[in-house]
Amino acid sequence: DIQMTQSPSSLSASVGDRVTITCRASQSITTYLNWYQHKPGTAPKLLIYSASSLHSGVPSKFSGRGSGTDFTLTISGLQPEDFATYYCQQSYVTPFTFGQGTKLEIK
Amino acid sequence: QGQLMQSATEVKKPGASVKISCKASGYNFTIFGITWVRQAPGQGLEWMGWMSVYSGNTKYPKKLQDRITMTRDKSTTTAYMELRSLRSDDTAVYYCARDVSVGSEWYFDIWGRGTLVTVSS
Numbered sequence: 284d285i286q287m288t289q290s291p292s293s294l295s296a297s298v299g300d301r302v303t304i305t306c307r308a309s310q311s312i313t314t315y316l317n318w319y320q321h322k323p324g325t326a327p328k329l330l331i332y333s334a335s336s337l338h339s340g341v342p343s344k345f346s347g348r349g350s351g352t353d354f355t356l357t358i359s360g361l362q363p364e365d366f367a368t369y370y371c372q373q374s375y376v377t378p379f380t381f382g383q384g385t386k387l388e389i390k
Numbered sequence: 391q392g393q394l395m396q397s398a399t400e401v402k403k404p405g406a407s408v409k410i411s412c413k414a415s416g417y418n419f420t421i422f423g424i425t426w427v428r429q430a431p432g433q434g435l436e437w438m439g440w441m442s443v444y445s446g447n448t449k450y451p452k453k454l455q456d457r458i459t460m461t462r463d464k465s466t467t468t469a470y471m472e473l474r475s476l477r478s479d480d481t482a483v484y485y486c487a488r489d490v491s492v493g494s495e496w497y498f499d500i501w502g503r504g505t506l507v508t509v510s511s
Contacts, residue, residue, distance in 0.1 A: 284451075317497045319435075326485060326501035327427075327435065333495045370435055374496035378451035379425075379437040 285309050285373050289382035295390040300361045304385045306354045306371035315375035318347055318356045321384075322367045330369075331356065363389070392417035394486050394502035401508045402476050409472040410505045412486035417500075419467040420444050423489030425498050426460065426471045428482040436482075440489055441469065476509045483507075 286309035296302050306316065314334040321327040329338045331347035334354055344359045358365055366389050371382040397411040412424065426438040439450040441460040448460050454473075462469045469486060484505045487498035 314494070315496060319498075321435070326503050327487075327498075328501070329497055329499045332497035332499075336495070338497075338499065372435070372437075372498075377440070377449045379440075381427075381435040381437065384434045 284378055285380050287371055287380050287382040289385050293386045295388050296361055297390045298361055301359045304356045304369055306382050308352045311351045312373045312375035314350050316354050317372045319370045320367045392500045396502040396505045399506045404511055406476050407474040408507050410484055412469040412502050414467045424469040425487045425489040427485045430482040478509050481509045
């Protein structure tokens with residue numbers, strides 16, 4: 284199975300900050316990499332698919348980059364509603380696997 | 391647009407089975423797949439498997455393949471996930487999601503709100 288490793292596991296930031304979350308795959312997944320936002324008690328939301336494509340309705344403050352094994356999610360101009368847990372997920376081969384999550388908290 | 395509505399909370403005893411439903415609306419049910427994902431308390435997201443709504447073909451991870459079955463009823467646009475021989479570590483929130491696979495893109499774009507399954511004696 285492909286292992287997905289996110290860093291950091293948790294991150295404290297202030298409103299208005301720009302943050303970057305990293306995701307590394309244990310083998311090349313080309314650009315089969317998606318990012319989701321998850322808040323407690325709600326359904327996960329797709330933010331970015333295919334490493335860098337912004338999902339419909341997602342604000343452009345979210346951006347994704349990378350290919351092969353190394354990927355990043357950057358969030359600009361943090362707002363209170365952005366504080367959540369973020370997961371990367373590979374869809375290159377089954378079993379699909381998620382990173383362990385990065386919890387973004389307000390400083 | 392589209393929406394996925396999941397069935398209500400379940401409480402089961404160890405060894406029992408659970409069958410969760412996921413009713414789709416607002417889109418053509420048969421041209422997308424359905425994926426199931428779960429989240430145990432304090433844990434991350436775990437992919438449980440995929441089903442082609444069109445053909446009924448499925449893919450499951452090895453760790454679940456002996457205990458899980460995904461099915462669908464195209465007439466009611468409802469997908470189902472059955473998990474058997476429940477254990478305490480199956481306690482989790484279970485999500486269904488619309489599975490989009492187009493060319494080199496494969497992602498889950500619409501999610502249900504989740505069904506809590508508690509396994510306890």
